[in-house]
Amino acid sequence: MVDVSYYCPRCGAVAELDRDPYLADKSVTPFPLEGWMYVSPADDYESEAADGVKFVCGADAAEWSHPPESDADGEPGCGEPFYLNFVRYENGEEVSGQPESEYVQLAEGMAPSGPQGPNGPGFSR
Numbered sequence: 732m733v734d735v736s737y738y739c740p741r742c743g744a745v746a747e748l749d750r751d752p753y754l755a756d757k758s759v760t761p762f763p764l765e766g767w768m769y770v771s772p773a774d775d776y777e778s779e780a781a782d783g784v785k786f787v788c789g790a791d792a793a794e795w796s797h798p799p800e801s802d803a804d805g806e807p808g809c810g811e812p813f814y815l816n817f818v819r820y821e822n823g824e825e826v827s828g829q830p831e832s833e834y835v836q837l838a839e840g841m842a843p844s845g846p847q848g849p850n851g852p853g854f855s856r
């Protein structure tokens with residue numbers, strides 16, 4: 732297990748989570764990605780069913796601390812949810828999980844060159 736720090740995208744509070752190093756982080760977002768299955772840090776986020784972790788800033792079962800530059804007193808966290816997204820694969824391809832991004836496939840512009848017939852008999856000795 733390793734300790735990994737995640738920063739709230741809203742207030743910068745830091746959550747520390749124990750997790751297996753093999754899990755691949757994709758991103759931390761203030762909103763859930765379409766198609767991702769989130770669990771809370773108290774749940775089994777290392778199970779295969781979980782695609783990410785939903786934190787409630789300052790409130791969940793993680794270690795919370797203030798942003799590095801902050802000298803604020805009291806409990807860290809803004810109480811808003813944010814989302815840690817693991818990398819997901821579908822059919823061996825990484826799922827982009829960015830509903831607002833539009834990836835245009837240009838594969839059709841890559842037309843293969845036509846079949847190349849034999850160019851005559853060539854050299855013969």
Ligand SMILES: [Zn+2]
Pocket residue numbers: 739740741742743744788789808809810811
């Ligand atoms: Zn926050």
